[in-house]
Every structure is written in C-alpha cells, then in structure tokens.
Amino acid sequence: MESETIIEVENLAKRFGTFEAVKDVSFSVNRGDVFGFLGPNGAGKSTTIRCLLSLITPDAGSIKLFGKSFKTDRSAILSNIGSIIEKPDFYKYLSAQKNLEIFARVSGAEVSKKEIHEMLEFVGLGDRGKHKLGGFSHGMKQRLGIAQTLLHKPDLIILDEPTTGLDPQGIVEIRNLILRLKNEQNKTILLSSHQLSEIELIANRMVIINQGRSIVGGSVSDLLNTQELLVRIEVDNARATAELVQKVYPEAMLKINSDSELELTFVKELVPELARLLVSNNMNVHAIEPTRKLEDYFMKIIQA
Amino acid sequence: MKKFFILLIISIQFGGIAQEANDILSKVVTKLNTVNDYTVTATVKANVPMIKILPSKATIYFKQKDKFKVVSKGIVILPKQGFTEINTFLANKKSYLAVAGDTTKISGVLTKLITVIPNGESSDIILAKLWIDTKRSVIMKSQITTKSNGSVATTYSYGDNVTYGLPSQLVFEIDVKAFKLPKSVAADINKSTVEKKTKPNNKGVITISLTDYKVNTGLSDAVFTKKK
Amino acid sequence: MLLKNTYNEFIKILSKPRSYLGIGALTLLVGIIIFAMKADGRSIISFVTSSFEQTLTFNGDVLNGNLIAFIILQMLIVHIPLLVALVTGDLISGEAAMGTIRMLATKPISRTNIVLSKFIAGAMYTLFLTLWLGFFALFVSRQIFGTGDLIVLNSDGLVILQDADVLWRFGLGFCVAFLALLTVSTLSIALSAFAENSIGPIVSTMAIIILFTIIGSLDVTVFDNIKPFLFTTHMASWRSFFEDPVPFSSIIQSIIILVVHNIVLVAIAVYKFNKKDITS
Numbered sequence: 001m002e003s004e005t006i007i008e009v010e011n012l013a014k015r016f017g018t019f020e021a022v023k024d025v026s027f028s029v030n031r032g033d034v035f036g037f038l039g040p041n042g043a044g045k046s047t048t049i050r051c052l053l054s055l056i057t058p059d060a061g062s063i064k065l066f067g068k069s070f071k072t073d074r075s076a077i078l079s080n081i082g083s084i085i086e087k088p089d090f091y092k093y094l095s096a097q098k099n100l101e102i103f104a105r106v107s108g109a110e111v112s113k114k115e116i117h118e119m120l121e122f123v124g125l126g127d128r129g130k131h132k133l134g135g136f137s138h139g140m141k142q143r144l145g146i147a148q149t150l151l152h153k154p155d156l157i158i159l160d161e162p163t164t165g166l167d168p169q170g171i172v173e174i175r176n177l178i179l180r181l182k183n184e185q186n187k188t189i190l191l192s193s194h195q196l197s198e199i200e201l202i203a204n205r206m207v208i209i210n211q212g213r214s215i216v217g218g219s220v221s222d223l224l225n226t227q228e229l230l231v232r233i234e235v236d237n238a239r240a241t242a243e244l245v246q247k248v249y250p251e252a253m254l255k256i257n258s259d260s261e262l263e264l265t266f267v268k269e270l271v272p273e274l275a276r277l278l279v280s281n282n283m284n285v286h287a288i289e290p291t292r293k294l295e296d297y298f299m300k301i302i303q304a
Numbered sequence: 305m306k307k308f309f310i311l312l313i314i315s316i317q318f319g320g321i322a323q324e325a326n327d328i329l330s331k332v333v334t335k336l337n338t339v340n341d342y343t344v345t346a347t348v349k350a351n352v353p354m355i356k357i358l359p360s361k362a363t364i365y366f367k368q369k370d371k372f373k374v375v376s377k378g379i380v381i382l383p384k385q386g387f388t389e390i391n392t393f394l395a396n397k398k399s400y401l402a403v404a405g406d407t408t409k410i411s412g413v414l415t416k417l418i419t420v421i422p423n424g425e426s427s428d429i430i431l432a433k434l435w436i437d438t439k440r441s442v443i444m445k446s447q448i449t450t451k452s453n454g455s456v457a458t459t460y461s462y463g464d465n466v467t468y469g470l471p472s473q474l475v476f477e478i479d480v481k482a483f484k485l486p487k488s489v490a491a492d493i494n495k496s497t498v499e500k501k502t503k504p505n506n507k508g509v510i511t512i513s514l515t516d517y518k519v520n521t522g523l524s525d526a527v528f529t530k531k532k
Numbered sequence: 533m534l535l536k537n538t539y540n541e542f543i544k545i546l547s548k549p550r551s552y553l554g555i556g557a558l559t560l561l562v563g564i565i566i567f568a569m570k571a572d573g574r575s576i577i578s579f580v581t582s583s584f585e586q587t588l589t590f591n592g593d594v595l596n597g598n599l600i601a602f603i604i605l606q607m608l609i610v611h612i613p614l615l616v617a618l619v620t621g622d623l624i625s626g627e628a629a630m631g632t633i634r635m636l637a638t639k640p641i642s643r644t645n646i647v648l649s650k651f652i653a654g655a656m657y658t659l660f661l662t663l664w665l666g667f668f669a670l671f672v673s674r675q676i677f678g679t680g681d682l683i684v685l686n687s688d689g690l691v692i693l694q695d696a697d698v699l700w701r702f703g704l705g706f707c708v709a710f711l712a713l714l715t716v717s718t719l720s721i722a723l724s725a726f727a728e729n730s731i732g733p734i735v736s737t738m739a740i741i742i743l744f745t746i747i748g749s750l751d752v753t754v755f756d757n758i759k760p761f762l763f764t765t766h767m768a769s770w771r772s773f774f775e776d777p778v779p780f781s782s783i784i785q786s787i788i789i790l791v792v793h794n795i796v797l798v799a800i801a802v803y804k805f806n807k808k809d810i811t812s
Contacts, residue, residue, distance in 0.1 A: 016809075053638045055810040075533075079640035089631025093547050102543065105536045108640040148635070354689030355584070356776045358697075360681075362591060378681035379592040379692050384585070453587050478587045 003030035005067070006156055006188045007052065012061035013212075014047050021047040022058070023212035029190055029205070031155075034182050036199040036206030036220065037192040040302055044212040045192050046086070049160050052190075053083055065156065079108025082154040084162055088145025090133045096120060096144055097129040100151060109152035116151065123147045138165045146177065157181065158190045163198065171198065178202055200294040208301050215301055223297070231266045231274070234287040238262045241283050248277060260286075325402035325418045329434075331441040333394050335469040341367040341523040342470060345516045346374075350381045352508030353480050357381060364514075369395065371528045383476045383510055384453050390432060390446060399423055400432075410444045411461065413437050428452055442469050454479045465517045476510040534645045534652075541653030545619060551657065554615035555664060561611065562604055562668040566676060569600050573677075576603070580685050590683070597674030598682040598698050602774065604669040609709065609768065613716040613741055614734075616661060620654040621720035621733035624805065628728045628812050643806045651721055651798055658717045662710040670702055684774045691776045701778075705770035708783065711790045712767040716741065718794045719763075722801040728812055763793045 007029035014022040022044040029035045039045045050056040051063060054070050054077075063070065065077045090099045097116060104111035120129045123143040133141070142162065149157055159178075163171045175198055181187040182202075193199055199206065200220065207217030216223065235241045238256050245252060245264060253265040266274065271288065278285050342365075349359045362376035370392050374382060393399065405417035415435040422429055428450045435445040442462055449455045456478050463472030545551050569576070573595045581590055624647070627633040636646060682693045693701065716737060723733035744764035747755050759765050766786035772779050 016811075050810070055634060055637055057807075057809065075640040075642070077640075078638060081638070083638050085634055085638070087631070089635060091544060091547070091630070091632060093549070094544075098543070098547075102540045103635065103639065105540055106533060106636070106639040106641045108533075352588070355692070356689065357692040358694055360592075360694070374591040376592040378694055379590055379594055379683060381692075382589050382591055384587050384589050456587070480587070 003032060005029070006031050006033075006065065007035075007190065008062075008064040008067075009048070009052070010062050012048060012051060012058050012063065014044075014051060014056060014058045020212055022051070025061070025209055025212070025214045027207040027214055027217050029188060031188050032182065032186050033188055033190075033205050034178060034203045035188075035190045036203035037190055037209075038196070038199065038206055038298060039209040042211075043209045045209065046160060048209070049083075049085060049158060049190075049192060052158060053081065053085070054078065055085070075108065079152065080154050081156045081158060082149030082152065083158040083160075084142075084145045084149055085158075085160045087138070087164070088141055088148065090141065090144065090148075092134045093132065095130050095132050096125055096136070099133060099144065100148060103148050104151050107152035111151050119147045119151055120144075122150075139167065139170045142166060142170065142174075146174070150181075154187075156188045156190070160192045161194065162191070163193060175202055196294045196298055208298060210302050220294075229266050229271065229290050230263060231271060232257075232261065232263050232287070232289050233278070233285065234261050235278070236260065236284040236286075241278060244277070244281055244283070245274070249274075325404040326397065328404065328416060328418055328436055328438055328441075329394055329402050329420075330397075331438075332434075332436060332443060332469065333391075335441045335467075336391050337368070337395070339366075339368070339468045339470065340520050341365075342468075343518040343521065343523065344470070344514045346380075347513040347515070348380050348382065349511045349513075350508070352381070352478070352510065353506075355381065355508070365523060365527050367523050367525070367528065371525070373528050381510065382512070383456055383478055385428075385448065385450060385456060389429070390434075390443075390448060393422075393427065393429055393432070394420070399427065408435060410435050411459070413444055414439075415444045440466055442466060442471075465519065468517075468519055470514070470517055470519070472514055474512045474514070476512070478508050478510065480506055480508045533641045534649055537641055537645060537649040538652045541623070541649050542656065545653055545657050548619070548622075550622070551619050554618055554661060557615060558608070558612070558661065558665060559668065561608060562665070562672075565604050565607060566600060566673060569595070569603070570676065573600070577683075580683065581690070584690065593678060593680035594683060595677060596680030596682075597670070597677040598679060598695065598702075600673035600677050601669040601702065602682060602684060604673070605665070605705070605709070605770070608665065609770075612661065612665065612713060613767075614738055616658050616713050616716050617720040617734045617737040619657055620717040621724050621737055622730040623650040623654055623721055624724035624801075625727040625733050626724075626730040628810075629730060631812060634810055634812060637810050643808075644802050647721075647725065647802050647805045648798075651718065651801070654717045654721050655714055658713045659710060662706060662713060666702070666706050682774070686771075686775055691774065693774065693776065701773040705773040708773070708787065709770040711787060711794075712763070712769065715763045715767075715790050715793050715797075718797040718801075722797040722804075725801040725804045725808070761789065763790055766790055 005028050007027075009028070010026050012022055012025040013020070025044065025048050037045055037049070047056060051058045052065070054074060066080060068077055070077060091102065094102070097120065100116045100119065101113070104116060117126070117129060120126050123146050125140060125143055125147070128136070128140065136144070142165070146162070149159075163174050166174065178189055178191065179202055182189060191199065191203060203220050205218065206220050206223070208215045233241065238259055238261055242254050242256055242262050246254060249266070249270075255263045257263060275285065275288055344364050346362045346364050347359055348362060350357050357379070360376060360378050360380045362374050362380040365371075365373040365375070366388065370388055372388050374380065400423055401421045403419045403421070405419055407414055407416050409415070414437070416438050418434045418436055420432040420434060429448060430451060431449045433447040434443050436442070437444050440462070443460055445457070445459050447455060447457045456476055458477075459475040460471040461473035465472065577594050577599075578585070581594075584590075624633065627636065637643065679695050681695050682698050684691045684693065719740065720733050720737040723736045727733050741764055744762045748759050748762055748765045766789050769783055769786035772783050
C-alpha cells in the first residue's frame with residue numbers, strides 16, 4: 001500500500017543577500033516515517049526546516065505539506081504540525097503552565113487546562129507547572145518544548161537538533177519518546193540531528209544535504225546496506241586474526257588498529273560466518289561490533 | 305493795597321472753593337457712613353484684553369470701616385482697587401485737600417467735579433477726581449490714580465439703595481499696558497510664536513452689577529476671617 | 533485567532549515587570565506634582581498671573597483640582613511617550629530577541645494577525661496609562677484640592693473656564709491625548725517589526741519624537757510645508773479643548789492626521805512582518 005506523502009519538497013532554493021543557503025534541495029517524507037535530515041554545519045538544514053514551517057519564504061522550488069501549499073492553506077498546514085527549531089524558547093517571565101496555555105491558544109486546537117497539566121506530567125514536569133521558566137535547566141526547557149510540540153496532537157512533528165545539550169539520559173528519553181510517537185500514535189517525524197547514531201537507531205528514511213543541495217536520500221537500510229558493514233573486532237592477536245581473515249576473505253578491507261583490535265569492511269550477512277571462523281580457529285574473540293556505520297557513510301558522502 | 309485785596313479775594317475764593325468741596329464730600333461720607341455693613345450679590349463681566357472669562361457671580365461682604373471680603377464659587381476677576389479705598393480715604397478729612405471744579409453731566413445727571421489731593425506721601429492714592437451728584441450726595445464717576453495700580457476710572461449707577469450711597473452698577477476702566485504673558489511651560493509650545501499682529505487694546509472694562517443688597521444686618525467679624 | 537492571540541498579548545504585557553515600571557513611574561510623578569502643588573502651589577499660580585495682578589485680583593479658588601490636573605497633563609505629556617514606548621517597542625523585537633517569535637510564527641495564526649493583536653494589546657496598554665493618568669490627575673487632584681474654575685494660560689492670554697464647563701473638555705482632551713499616545717505606541721511597534729532587540733525601537737521612537745518636535749518648533753520657512761504633517765505637531769492638540777472658543781476644525785484636522793499616521797504605521801508593520809524571514 002502506497003504511503004501518503006506528508007512532506008514534498010522540490011528544488012528548494014533560498015538566498016540571503018549574496019549567500020546561497022539552499023541551492024537545490026528535494027526530498028519527500030511519507031506518513032509514519034521517522035525521517036532523518038542530515039548534513040554538516042552550514043549545509044542548509046535549518047534554512048530548509050524554516051522554509052517547511054513558513055518562517056522563511058523560499059526563492060524557488062515548491063513545498064507541499066499534507067498535499068497543500070502554504071499560499072492557500074497555511075493555517076490548516078500549521079495546525080497539524082508541532083515543531084522545535086534549535087532550542088525551544090519560552091516566555092521567561094511566565095510559568096511553564098502559562099507558556100503552554102499561550103501556545104495552545106493559537107495552536108488551532110481546543111486544549112483544556114487539564115490536558116496541559118497531563119502533558120506536563122507526560123514530559124516529567126508535572127510538579128514544575130507553576131514555576132517560571134527563568135529557573136528551568138536546558139533539559140527541562142527541551143522537555144517543555146516537546147510538550148508544546150505535542151499539545152495539539154499534530155500528525156507531523158519536526159525536530160531540529162532535539163537532543164542538543166542533553167545529558168545521556170535525556171538523549172535516551174527523547175529517543176524513546178520519538179519511537180513511542182511513531183509506534184503508538186503513527187506520527188510522522190522529521191528529525192534533524194548531529195547524533196548520527198541516534199538517527200541510525202530510529203530513522204527509517206533519510207536525506208543527506210551538503211552545501212545547499214540534497215545529495216542522497218531514501219530508506220536508511222537500503223542506503224546503508226549498499227555499502228558493506230564496518231566491523232570492529234577485539235581479539236588477543238590482531239595480526240594473526242588479520243592474516244586468517246585475509247586468507248579466507250581476500251576482498252575484505254582490513255585495518256589493524258592495535259595489537260588487539262582490527263577493523264574490516266564486511267558484508268553484513270557474513271558476520272556470523274566470520275565469528276564462527278575466528279572461534280573455530282581458536283582465536284579469542286572479545287568483541288565483534290558494527291561501528292558508527294552511518295557516520296562513515298555520512299563522511300564518505302560529504303567528502304565525495 | 306490793591307495787591308492785598310486781590311490776594312484776599314483769591315484766598316476767599318479758594319477758601320470758598322475748598323469749603324464747598326469739603327462740604328460736598330462731607331455729605332457723601334456721611335451718607336456712606338450710614339452703612340455699617342452690607343452683603344451684596346455681584347455679577348462680574350470682564351472685558352479685558354488677554355483674558356477670556358464668562359460672567360461670574362460673587363458675594364461681597366463689607367463692614368465698617370475697612371473689612372471687605374469677596375466669596376465666589378468660581379474665579380472672579382475684580383479690579384485691585386476701587387471698592388472701599390476711596391471711602392476709607394475720604395473719611396479722614398485731614399489727609400487730603402479737596403478742590404471743587406466744573407459741573408458736568410454724567411449719565412444725564414449734573415455732577416460737580418471734586419479733585420482730591422492727598423496731603424502726605426504715605427498714601428497710595430496720588431490723585432482722585434470725583435464727579436459727585438450733589439443732589440443725592442453720591443459719586444457718579446471717579447478717576448483714581450495710585451502709585452501701585454496706575455489709573456482706574458469708575459462709573460457708578462444707582463438704584464434702590466441710593467439712600468445709602470450704594471451703587472447698583474460699577475463700570476471700571478483699567479489700564480492693561482503692563483500685561484505680559486510669561487514664556488513658560490504653560491505656554492502653547494505648538495503654536496507659532498506670532499500668529500496675530502493686531503494692535504493691542506490698552507484698556508479693559510469690568511462691569512459689576514450689584515443686586516440683593518442686605519444692609520446693616522449686623523455682620524459678624526467671623527465672616528471676614530480667612531478660612532483655610 | 534486574532535482575539536485569542538490578543539488575549540495572549542494581554543497576558544504577556546501584564547506579566548512583564550516593565551509594564552508596571554511605566555505605571556509606577558507615572559504614579560510617582562503625579563504624586564510628586566500633587567505634593568509640590570499642595571506645598572507651594574500658590575507660587576506657581578503667581579508666576580502665571582503676576583503681571584495681571586498689578587491691576588486685577590483673582591478671587592475664588594484658583595488653585596483647585598482642575599488646575600492641578602491641567603498642570604499634570606502639561607508636564608507629563610513629554611514623558612508619557614517614553615513610558616508607552618518602553619512597553620510597546622518591545623512587543624515584536626523583544627520576542628525576536630527572546631526567540632519566541634519563532635515559536636509563534638510556526639503556529640496557525642497569520643502574521644498579520646500576530647501584528648494586529650500586538651497593536652491592539654499595545655493600544656489597550658496605552659489606554660490604560662491614559663486612564664490611569666486621568667484618574668490620578670483629575671479625580672485624585674479634585675479630591676485633594678476640590679473643584680473650581682480653571683485658569684489656562686494660552687499663547688494669546690488667560691482663559692478662565694467655569695467648573696461646569698471643564699469636565700467635558702478634559703474628557704475630550706484625554707481622548708485626543710490617547711490618540712496622540714496611540715500614535716507613539718504604533719510607531720514603536722512598527723519600528724519593533726524591523727528590529728531584533730528591544731532597545732532599538734524604544735530609542736528610535738524617542739529620537740523621532742525629539743527630532744520632529746525640534747523641527748516643529750523651529751521657525752524656519754523650509755520646514756513650514758512639512759510641519760502640519762508631523763504627528764508631533766498634533767500631539768498637544770488636546771490643549772485646544774481648553775481654548776475659548778474651542779477650535780474644533782483644527783482639532784479635527786489633528787485627529788485626521790494622527791489617525792492616518794496610525795493606519796500607515798500599522799500597514800508598514802504588517803507588510804514588513806509578513807515579508808520578514810524569521811531567522812532568530
């Protein structure tokens with residue numbers, strides 16, 4: 001069954017003065033996707049996301065959300081989107097509850113005070129509702145930002161660097177939340193992040209942009225599986241292991257990192273066979289793990 | 305000898321003129337002295353250059369010999385002098401020299417001009433000209449020149465209270481040459497500095513109509529005590 | 533959505549400490565003036581009437597609540613624009629600096645409505661300041677000093693207005709004064725649409741008022757053509773209600789100029805904000 005296209009961007013371009021922030025970006029996001037939006041600093045990610053949210057007017061190209069255009073259906077589109085751009089900013093002189101009430105009032109949905117309080121509980125700020133934002137930590141503000149995003153039950157959620165500045169626990173919480181939203185509520189999520197490992201774990205589709213252009217896009221598994229797996233092996237004798245692997249798999253690309261560690265580029269399906277080979281040859285294998293595959297893929301794309 | 309007779313005749317004439325003036329003034333003062341106190345309602349119409357004010361009402365209280373008070377709900381503009389000063393001045397015969405002059409008709413009434421010159425330097429009044437209706441012993445017109453206030457001309461009209469010498473109307477003509485507007489925050493900063501260059505009128509007129517006299521009612525001194 | 537966001541704007545204005553700074557400053561200023569007048573008001577009156585008092589006396593209660601209210605209005609009309617701009621100049625640019633404009637602009641409310649709701653809220657705040665001033669200046673002064681006829685010193689002399697004839701003049705005067713202050717509010721909000729920080733629009737608004745006031749007061753032919761169209765020329769129009777006769781045609785002209793200023797400034801702000809790329 002063909003999935004509904006929620007976001008459709010074609011040949012997007014935006015210039016600020018003489019600087020071309022976005023030259024030619026195209027991608028599409030389907031309903032239910034957790035879509036990774038990747039690119040190095042200055043690639044044009046924020047500009048593209050701001051165009052998606054009508055914060056910036058593009059110079060060229062087209063954007064359709066839910067099959068509609070901003071020119072004719074801005075209100076209808078935005079009432080179905082929740083977003084966090086960079087860090088969430090709130091009114092410091094108001095309490096968390098009041099901040100959510102302010103944004104709920106203009107979200108296009110009827111949100112009761114009870115629902116606001118429940119949302120605060122959901123993001124772990126139930127007891128801080130009456131506290132002013134001035135005393136909130138970055139992590140608390142991020143959670144409040146998530147609350148603000150979800151308050152009006154949008155179908156599309158756009159998160160720009162949602163885990164920036166969070167501690168590891170916070171990062172895990174955000175990841176789990178995103179997965180819950182996808183799996184339990186079938187939300188469509190567009191996620192821009194530098195945490196490539198996070199993207200790799202939760203995104204099913206992605207696009208990589210660089211210097212204002214979309215470079216490659218599609219299903220994460222398809223994109224990553226066209227390349228071989230990078231496997232890190234920890235053994236007692238890396239040199240001996242390398243010789244053995246090279247003899248059996250001459251096309252594998254090996255790199256010895258130390259006396260006990262080596263990396264090799266390998267086909268994913270053959271990893272179990274590799275493990276059996278090492279063990280059967282009395283190699284003491286302490287660890288076999290794929291390492292930062294998306295990161296490597298990403299760096300290759302960017303540097304190409 | 306001839307010179308002696310001429311001088312004698314002149315001094316007799318002058319003495320006669322002075323005596324005549326004093327007699328006339330005496331009668332006026334006597335009449336005014338029949339009023340121990342009075343209360344009157346005054347309606348004041350001021351037609352003074354550089355001042356715009358609607359007719360306003362006040363109550364005037366007077367008690368011999370110089371207690372005077374004006375009470376009004378609103379603001380009432382009155383001439384600084386011209387109410388009781390002349391009466392008080394005339395009461396002391398020794399303080400002035402009075403000389404009779406010509407007769408003139410004022411408001412259809414034949415009047416005798418009496419010129420009053422203060423004897424000493426201490427009085428504020430420099431010169432007073434009084435046109436007196438000798439039949440009724442009332443002042444019909446006065447022109448009083450003082451050191452502090454310049455010259456004020458006053459025309460008197462009488463009604464029912466003429467027996468007391470109390471006027472029913474006073475018309476004051478005052479000199480406004482000295483009026484100047486202070487340049488301050490109170491000024492209209494947004495108006496251009498010179499808008500109308502019409503020749504200013506140097507005289508202002510204040511008309512006071514006096515009605516409902518209550519004479520010799522035994523006013524208490526407390527009426528004249530300044531309330532805070 | 534306009535009403536909802538206007539309500540939001542009220543909440544924001546009411547919650548900001550600087551909103552109360554203006555109200556507090558106004559209360560303090562008026563209190564000081566009332567105290568000073570109570571202590572030595574007669575000398576101020578004498579300053580105005582001194583040259584008349586050589587030949588005239590002013591009987592009756594000259595120093596009364598109506599006069600105090602008038603003096604307060606006169607003295608504060610220069611300072612209140614700053615108190616207005618302090619709050620309204622922050623309405624758009626303050627949110628840009630805080631980052632909340634970004635959050636707001638991603639909501640399903642049009643940019644025009646965002647700006648209009650801020651104008652409405654700014655206008656309400658200005659109205660409140662005007663009413664507060666009116667309450668203090670008129671009501672409190674009349675309670676302390678009593679009522680009476682009002683002496684007003686105009687450029688062509690003294691006008692003495694009867695007590696019964698004063699209240700409607702104050703009422704209409706305050707209405708026109710509100711319109712003048714509304715123009716200041718609108719100007720500061722319009723400037724706020726161009727800025728990304730709070731202080732710029734506030735300082736710019738005061739600079740424009742000072743510049744236009746200076747141009748308006750210079751007796752130079754080259755400025756004569758533009759003076760009638762400067763809004764500062766008409767900011768003191770409220771005073772015309774205290775002339776006799778009241779120059780209604782001149783006041784109506786001022787009202788038209790001020791209303792046109794407001795409309796144009798709102799249009800500029802709406803246009804600018806709609807076209808603006810929000811990058812903060």
